[in-house]
Amino acid sequence: MNKFMEFLENILLPIADKLNNNRYLTALRDGFMVSLPLIIFGSIFVVIANFPFLDKVLSERAYTAYQNALAPASAATLSIMGLFVIVGIAYKLTHYYGGEAIYGGVVALASYLILTPQTLDGIEGVIPTSSLGAEGMFLGILTAFVSAEVYRFFVNKNVTIKMPPGVPEAVSRSFSALIPISLTLVVFLTIRIIFSFTFFQTAQNFIFTVIQQPLTKLGSGLGATILAVLLIQIFWFFGLHGQIIVNSVFDPIWYALNNQNLQAFQSGQELPNIITKQFIDTFLVGMGGTGMTLAVVILIFLIGRSRQTKELGKLGGPAGIFNVNEPIIFGLPIIMNPLVLIPWILAPIIVTIITYFSMSTGLVPKPAGIIVPWTTPIGLSGFLATGNSWRGAALQIFNLLVVMGIWLPFLKILDKSYYEKEKAKKKE
Template identity: 50%
Template sequence: MNGFIDKLSEKLVPIASKLGQNKYLLVLRDAFMLAFPLTMFGSLVVVINNLPFFSDELKGTLGNLFGNGQNATMSIMTLFVTFGIGYYLTKTHDVEPIFGGAVSLAAYLIVTPFATVTEGGETVTGVLTTDRLGAKGMFIGIIAAFLAAEIYSRITKKGIVIKMPEAVPAAVAKSFAAMIPAIITLTIFTLVNAFVTGVFDTNLHDVVYNVIQKPLVGLGSGLPATLIAVFFVQLLWFFGLHGQIIVNSVMDPIWNTLMLDNFEAFQKGETLPHIVTKPFMEIFTVGMGGSGSTLIVVILMAFVMKSRQLKDVGRLALAPGIFNVNEPVIFGMPIVLNAAIFIPWLLAPLVSTTFNYLVMAAGIFPTPTGVTVPWTVPVFFNGMLATNSIMGGVLQLIDMALIGVIWYPFLKILDRTNLQQVDMSTAE
């Protein structure tokens, strides 16, 4: 087993390290984190407006009064992501980032179709619908933002800018410096949009949605792709690499799009279209007590095992584990490069993820609604908030029992080994 792990480490760790340091994936991660506080606020509004014990009439009243809290955050998440991509990518080129963010956002809006809406006999033109600014526009937003930021930054780096005298205030000088790169970048997007609209009588949103987004989202929403993602999260963590950051940087556009789809359906009172979403991945796969769902493992170590080493690590890791922080057990047990627990570390999240997917698909337990739950909310409560049902928390308790059954024999072997080592050292 140790030889196999050493060979796997030699092949996997360099690849994972390069992936984790990829400029574009880091920019994408930071852009989603820029939107996180806003989407968190929107999720809290949704949760409060739709508490299970509220009547439909009260929910409708709260939606009318406080609905803009979600409309201005969760429903237009793509706007924040595109600005974030432009900002952070431009920053990596050592170019003034605020203009890069603004240009990327403008480029995205240029390729976004403005609708004509008729309501109450009055026709309104130039309307931006929230579906284009939310789930349906996520992939075209990401693509447009990356391309716009790259074009803008490269033009600026080539010195194709207006340089003002030193006496001019810095804000004015930066604005003039951004003018030519911004005009060229946005002209390119305007011409592309005009070509697609004029020649093909469609828009880039629908092209990207049908050609790229729908197939990727369909693939990412299935159980096989989800299990592959969970497997690599666990495998990378085993070698001391932050598996969730690396895997999420690749999969977040898909999972967040699925989340927004569910969120929009939940707002409308429709059937939720997806099981796998960002909240599903965070709350019902590897996140119960931290990466690897180790809360039940910590409890078994602290209160069931007999060796001093496991008891001490378990008790030390219990309080952080309740709030889904488990570095104390990952590096204290240790889990990293510990061949003795390689099997349960990989197997338990795969089993619980499969179980959760199947019971949700069967309608036995509710599906996450699409609201974002802070990752530090303890187990049971985060499951309840994510599904807007106490049954979401109950499902997590069942998961913990299932994970505990898988881990128990391996922990018992470690426990006996530790006790034997103590007996041998005492005898000497």
């Protein structure tokens, strides 16, 4: 065991450290966080618009009118989430460099719109919302990175207009950003023109065909998902925030898959993907936090004998209901504790497999693309994430029992060791 842990530490920790401190992955993660409130807002109204049994209670005409009235909430947020992510990423990256972050954000947005075809069904001057959502996600991310770097390059070259003293600061900043922004947009206009002479016609077609489709197909598979889950657990075991590290790489793929399901759900079509952002957040993280430690809290109340574990259960229980599990991770502890390494890694992988095959066989509906806040308690989150299906909640409860079964013998050993130490101290 010691040699295995030493191997993991020597191989994975340097990689994790580099990923955790990478400015692009940090900007990517923070950019998604900027868009999260808007995404959740849109998801809430998707749930309200598709509330169970409303189509049975209301007439067809009234139900259609009801859904149409609420549709703009998701259309203005979820359907064009790529725009918010682009602005967020470029803003954060420019801020990292110490530049005018707001200009970094808007120049990225304008650069992306330059690359985006403004034609829909032969009508000029119309931007398809699909280009602003899941289909355009990868191009948007690349555009945000490149535009922020190009804008920074021109700013650092002092290619700016200097205003005389006495000019209001806001005016001075606008003029100082004018030339760097203009030159950055010229670069992207040139890119658009170049692609118009290629087989792909547009940058969107190129990125979607060459990069996005292969990566999305890879990320939607069970094998890649198990690998991601495994890495999350291992990083956390060594005290590194596995979610931040791994999700920075996988989130663009999982969100794109999520949006595909949402579009299918809203149009009444079959959901195409099992693995999505909500697959991870609801059926793994949404059961007490990373590692589904709500099961550990419940077991502590059922079998805990030592004072240490009992006090930990009282402390971690309320937080665990809302999927905050730092008290358990640091208090049990899980970090660098060989006694819990096996259940810590094994339980999430088994739950991933169970959930995947439950959905692939149709036993449980696939995630509907509705972004449920990660703090939503177990049962309710499964219900909402699967398009208001009780089977989603039932699967969460079943998975919780599976995790409890995996953890039981290991927690008994750990609790017994704490109990024996406490008895020995009393005798002294």
